[in-house]
Amino acid sequence: MHKISVQLPQNSYNIAIASGILPQLGEQMNQLKLGKKVLLVSNPEIFNYYGEIAIKSLQNEGFEVFHHSIPAGEQSKNLESIATLYDIALQHRLERNSTLVALGGGVIGDMTGFGAATWLRGINFVQVPTTLLAMVDAAIGGKTGVNHPQGKNLIGAFYQPKLVLIDPLVLKTLPEREFKAGMAEVIKYGIIWDEKLFLELENAEKIDSFTNINPELLQTIIMRSCQAKAEVVSKDEKESNLRAILNYGHTIGHAIESLTNYDLIVHGEGVGMGMVTAGNIALALNLWTKEEGDRQHILIKKAGLPTEIPSHLKADDIINLLNNDKKVKDGKVRFILPTKIGEVVITDQVSREVLVEVLR
């Protein structure tokens, strides 16, 4: 088993990664000296696949386990679902040393984390991500929350888990489209932080599905991604500055997701398009070369991701939405732009003209 430490001023924790590690969840949690009550939160499909393994593993270590399912998908990620989670927590009389375990993708993880952050002013929280996206991104770093009807993730808290347990084998049941979407975030780390990871992906034969990718490479790139995220988050937990680079591709990606009502385009696809767009802005501003932009473009394609923004979306609509983004500061939209493979800058100096040109 590999352990990656997320070092924070308070509340440091480990990411445990290994193929087939899921049945060790109880054992890993037992080492943390948590209370004996556990509420496992999942969605019906994931629970069907992995719920029993997780629960048995916890019961074997003496945990008293309850279970709650939330319908899958972004449309469940709202305050109403959190209110229901509170009711369940009360019903099972969770205490301050009890633990919420999120078994699922980013939606389940974000909601469960927010529930843990705000029930009894904070109870224990453990992440067991079951999508590639959640493994390399959502489950690490303590961002939790739900959507507001008018914007994604506007409601939330920074709240760190006690443990993230990653078993790459569970990706075998992940729909292929979701696998590709997760790969967008892996590529992101290659661009913003880890050139070697980018090269590994470039050199791989195939990276577009669980079936096609080499299993060892899969574990390696998950680990490198986690390591990258852990390093960035350790340096800037609350996103004062550096952590913003993790939003590479996300500013425009969120706008695209929002304009397609979060159903035509999945998050990772939006990020892929956003990265291509950010790359084009960087090119327009002479921040990096056409060759580097092409390498990024080719890798995103290799992951089986779309690289073109849907043609029915208007540049003006995208630009207007950008101004609603959480990352707006003093009215200026901040962009994360690449300067070379493995390095980005944060800038609010992108003119509307450049944006219009690139988006058209």
Next chain:
Amino acid sequence: MHKISVQLPQNSYNIAIASGILPQLGEQMNQLKLGKKVLLVSNPEIFNYYGEIAIKSLQNEGFEVFHHSIPAGEQSKNLESIATLYDIALQHRLERNSTLVALGGGVIGDMTGFGAATWLRGINFVQVPTTLLAMVDAAIGGKTGVNHPQGKNLIGAFYQPKLVLIDPLVLKTLPEREFKAGMAEVIKYGIIWDEKLFLELENAEKIDSFTNINPELLQTIIMRSCQAKAEVVSKDEKESNLRAILNYGHTIGHAIESLTNYDLIVHGEGVGMGMVTAGNIALALNLWTKEEGDRQHILIKKAGLPTEIPSHLKADDIINLLNNDKKVKDGKVRFILPTKIGEVVITDQVSREVLVEVLR
């Protein structure tokens, strides 16, 4: 102006106290280098008294100020009010460096703080308490939250303000009953932490109303109370252990409030009754003397507070409710019991028999 520092591992802040300091709110906030957008949250009555002074003071320093009122009272302290607050925050496009200012009592402070803790994963927060209870207790220490239909403060977060600004003069518009209720918390600090504060209250001629109390003494006891709370919170921000002593009188107090539907008995009155009961438990267990118990009893009476639990409440109902309290750990109710004036212990070794005896 007096400043008391609340020292924390992260996010230390000051409590600024002085009679007539309210018009300096803008100046004090300006020193903190916050963003220029401010949403002032209040209730209609308090806003009517002090809203304009606060807003003018902020505008004079260049802040752009919006205002939102929430109906007064515990019945507003729920998730629906928070959802509305989110809508207002979105409407005014608050950004991550924007600030929510709570101008009001504990309910407004708790809700505004929870809103600040969870909007955009945390924006700035400033407390301007306008009740004695909020000045000496609720506004300090970072406990924020709302009620669940089945229990007080079950939903919430630890979230520290950037500043607490206390102007004792605003207490002139506080209803007398609320003044007395706040005094219960002041007496609490005398019992749990600061014998000298207890003696000041014992030696004072009158302490039962804003009109009757010596103005200098009022400022002094607010400062000593803030100092006591700041010291305790600095040592144990998240209530791992020591901070629990601040709940002296609250465990039974909450049960009494709950059984009277939060309308017959106000919080401070419940705390007063809870302290008398805790004193009686301490006496039954030979933890302190009858003389000390009597001194506490007399001082609570001197503040004009009721000392007897309403006769229609049944001991069994109170005891059953205790088991629902947030402070339950591994199924055991923890009590804070005095060992002398200025000192308490935390114990879960109070038998049901002793409870029944004392409550009957």
